[in-house]
Amino acid sequence: MKRRPLEGVRIVDLSMMWAGPYCTKVLAEMGADVVKVESPRAWDNIRTLIPQPGADDPWNSAFYFQEYNREKKSVVLDLAEPAGRDAFLRLVAHCDVLIENYRADVMDNLGLGYDAVRAVRPDIVYVSMAAFGKTGADRDRVGFGPVIELMSSLASLTGYVDDPEPFKTGISYGDPVAGVHAAGAISLALLQRHRTGNGCFIDLAQRQGAAALAGEAFVTAQRTGGAPPVHRGNRSERWAPQGAYQCEGQQQWVVVSCATDAQWQACCGVIGRYDLALLNVDERIARHDELDEAMRDWAASLDAQKAMESMQAAGVPAGRVLDTATIHDDPHLNARGFWVHVENEKMHEFKEAGIAWRFAECDNRVTRHAPFFGEHTSEVLTSVAGLTDAEVDALYSSGVTADAPVNPGIG
């Protein structure tokens, strides 16, 4: 079996929460050796945000942490202590990439800015992914994914018809967007380093990455003299009908989206409304309320899965609104083997999302659960960073490293 593309690449990962960890999850799945570094006093909050009730060490058995930190190793070092910083820099000297998603000033305050790191690893690829970047008038602002959605204009594009309230996505959408951008940037930087021998400092502004996912809205804004975005709910500007229609059962919905005349005519056959079949697209857009009513009447007594399948059988774009339960039972995702189980002695079995980047030829299976807190501290510090056993023991005895967070609470 062919090697994965990033085998041989080592990444030291200071990122926390979701944006950075999502990046390194993806890169670890591609074969990178990712070493996650946390502090005894400042661990990744995701470990304890929603702890598993009754667990002796809940920071090692959180489903949220497990999902986005598989395939990584865990090293614990207090970077605010000189001994911790020294051990960290000895580790960095053997790494290809450093990634962090702290507030813009944190790494410099720790004495671990680009210049300090480059002094021990001249060709390091150093990735900073502050919300608004390291430079510019907004650099001191802080933000999580929903802030990014608001400040990038994405939320302004989302809302119900005739309702000015902007809506955020139901997840912290800015996070995975930034994470995937960072993953691509790291591969490009490694490619460039392979060619030139030079590392680089990547200053990724999460807001910019998010705004790039709405490029046409900026064209529209200039074309319309800066008019605010029009909220269309689930409707399309270009075709009709398109909407989410309630099916039988609690919160079960199907989306139908007729992008062509042929699809609309097929849709009319499915819903039994041949009288509407010859409407052209302009007429359908103008009579959208009426068409929605016909669609609602059709869907109301149907099972959502069957509704989708009947439309698709007729060639009409349709999809069930899969929720956080039904998505795990989706026949297609299961047939593709998307859900995986990764053995973890501290957790019971559950369906975890598999790898989104499917390579036809190389073997990129998920093999290892998210690391326990400090699980690999001794191993990595001795075998990679070159510390002696006595030096590692001293880090433990001084509290610079630990096998459990200090005073863990919720969040």
Place this chain on the structure above:
Amino acid sequence: MDFPLSGVRVVEIPGGVASGFAAKQLAGYGADVVCVEGLSDLPPLSDDETTYLTAGKRRVDGSRADVSALAVAADVVVEEGTPGRFDVAAWRRYKPSLVVTSISPFGQTGPYARFSSTNAVSFAMGGIMSLTGDYFREPLVSGGSQAQYFGGLHAFAATATAYLGAVLQGDGDWLDISLQECAAGTTELYGPMTAYLGGDGLPRMGNQTRAEWGIYPCSDGYAGLFALQRQIPGLFAAMGDPELLEGEWLDPIYRTQHAEELVAKMYVFTTDKTKDELLAIGRDQKVPIGVALTPADLLETPSLAERDFWDDVDGVRVPGRALAGLEWRSPDRLHTPGEDTDAVLEEWLA
């Protein structure tokens, strides 16, 4: 200028926003992207999408070109559409270093592989739509074409990684990027929570996931307050409500039990303040506060201009680089359809 992808040839067989965005990113980082048009079985891009996604690429008339010959003359192929249109395995046999990225709504295999889709359908099937919008109204598709953009973003990053692997190891690969899977793996804590704890699907929570994690009206628009436990003291200090600084409100369990009361306090805090005032509070107190900006607002945002964010396409500003540190090539202009056919065929196939 030394771009990360200088000298790299990319064939884009465009389908929609996803392939357009993936190849746009590759072009921005210096690849020579040739867009072989006229082969798509998907709805065409809108004019505004074309301005954004197609500028900076060379455009070839697919009816005059041998797409397989162009594919094996390239280093990378990005294609989007119904699975099975091309003999990718033959391309890979002919040129083992070739990276082919196939983007589709549901992937190249499986029972839905040939299902029809649009952005809204893909968004529904990825799991995020069920969590978006008001619980008492229908689930809401995010604005723009986020299912397609997010899949395109994944395709860009996966392609860059596969190409790096091809350079390092001498062998490319064939990537199968499913828009559904890109989204299904990013349901934050909600998907894993249901999978682990069991039970029904989690409800949509609208704009207020928790009192201290939500969007509220302000005097000139909408603002969002998003604080984790460690930012709660700063947020409450900024709100200037002495009752909140009493110990019980600092307890997350107490806040959950008194959510309605806290939501009311949030409304009181934001309603009489402007967006600028709230942003200043957030910056000064290091509390994550954002405001709802429109595209027109962003076009006037000094920070983005300072960071050289915008590209210019024939006098229209569009988003450009997401980051500093890697050279970015701004698009020269929007080429006309077929404009580059003769030149590309001469350069690549002569």
